[in-house]
Amino acid sequence: MKRLKRVAVIGVGLIGGSFALGARRAAVSAMIVGSDRDPQALERAVALGVIDEIADSPSEAARGADLVVCAVPVRAMGPVLRDVGLAMPDTAVVTDVGSTKTDVARIAREELRERAARFVPGHPIAGRETSGVDSAAADLFKGARVVLTPSTDTAPDAVDLVRTAWEAIGGRVTLLAPEAHDRIFAAVSHLPHVLAFALVSELAARDDAAELFGFAAGGFRDFTRIAASSPEMWRDISLQNREALLAEIDRYGERLAVFRELVAKGDGPGLQRLMEEARSARRAWGTRRAVSTE
């Protein structure tokens, strides 16, 4: 890609920091400026070579930038985009990294107004158990899927720039409508998180919780790993994607009721058939996935 002059990263945590490191390694930009509400995170980011320069605010970071990456929680997107909009050049491109997209697209329309066509909603499918700039890594997005959800109003050159930047640091970019994105991730990500939180929450509330956890093993460990995720982030995602998530919870409840009924009736063949379908789908996915991330 043509080297950019200035990239602004708003929020230098795990995702923003990793984007900056990847962009630096791929020589995406001559200079990377960072902004964060936590001054210590910014100092660490400079010390770790994640950013070149500290900006005191999103608008200061956005001044003169070719590309502004907002790597902040979705609940902070309103104020951040408003501030970015005060100073960004007309030709600048803005993107985000949030896990829900319909609401972000709406916030961008409200806050960026006539510049909303320069905003490309984005969602890199990568993460770690840990957070913060100290966990950032240049290769976090290597081979990771990145979903962009432009609308028909989004400027094509803005989409191209964001796509090219992600590809430069190793991402595999796919375009989806925001509603399709939110529906898909409600099913394959948001629902499993709620299901895992619900299981651990149920067990932890019992009088014999200590005994129960004492016998939990490897299957439980993997099934509930995502229940150790950030409650703030998953509270937000659950509410931001409420309608799609509720629909998924209801569909899931119906399927679980089918399993319950088969167990209650002692229907071995019926149970085995559903379990076999699940196993073969899960195995096929695991195999495809192993190939696709090679």
Place this chain on the structure above:
Amino acid sequence: MKRLKRVAVIGVGLIGGSFALGARRAAVSAMIVGSDRDPQALERAVALGVIDEIADSPSEAARGADLVVCAVPVRAMGPVLRDVGLAMPDTAVVTDVGSTKTDVARIAREELRERAARFVPGHPIAGRETSGVDSAAADLFKGARVVLTPSTDTAPDAVDLVRTAWEAIGGRVTLLAPEAHDRIFAAVSHLPHVLAFALVSELAARDDAAELFGFAAGGFRDFTRIAASSPEMWRDISLQNREALLAEIDRYGERLAVFRELVAKGDGPGLQRLMEEARSARRAWGTRRAVSTE
């Protein structure tokens, strides 16, 4: 432990084979004889040094044995125990490795009759994705929990022998009543398996399954890993532990309904509180577990 003269392993798959290898390494017995309905598995077991000798039937294997380990699916336990009972010495001890215990204890009473006091139901909490004697490993049970569920009728010396044998190959033995075992594992193992099977089954049945799976990532991978488990085994476990599992599905459904209601009402603080409780319980468990398996 005092070295045994003859240990019989009925079923030389992953679990039976690993027990045999571990017992051999710990010099638990002067000789290990194996029986299996699959002649090829027996040939492999001899070739791999897992067993010393092939027996043509469970009763032939049990003849003259000090300890008989039945490592067969619970559904095969009836015929196996009946056959073992035909030839086992009065002083021999019999145990199993099944995932449910109330039903196994009942089968043993029915099939072993006056020798039922020599039967010690057991459940080693270890496994692998793979199965078969080629996957067997002497250290599979190193540090693993092994639950024994003797009744008040079980001979104390039989419990001691089984405990000592498991400890010799690295197991950490705990005693539980069969009902307590089944209740606990319904919550921390059987329920999560059914929940994971239900999720994959639901998604796989949709018209857009391919697209959905295409966007599934690491959280989905871990949450659904157990949905790639053996349908036959989990069908059996679900039905063998039916009452306890149904109770767990219902409790879980109630807790999921609470989460659903909080999402539907947009109750951020309520959602965050439950998610925080879950995260802190999950993290505390992960930490304790890391320490306990060191």
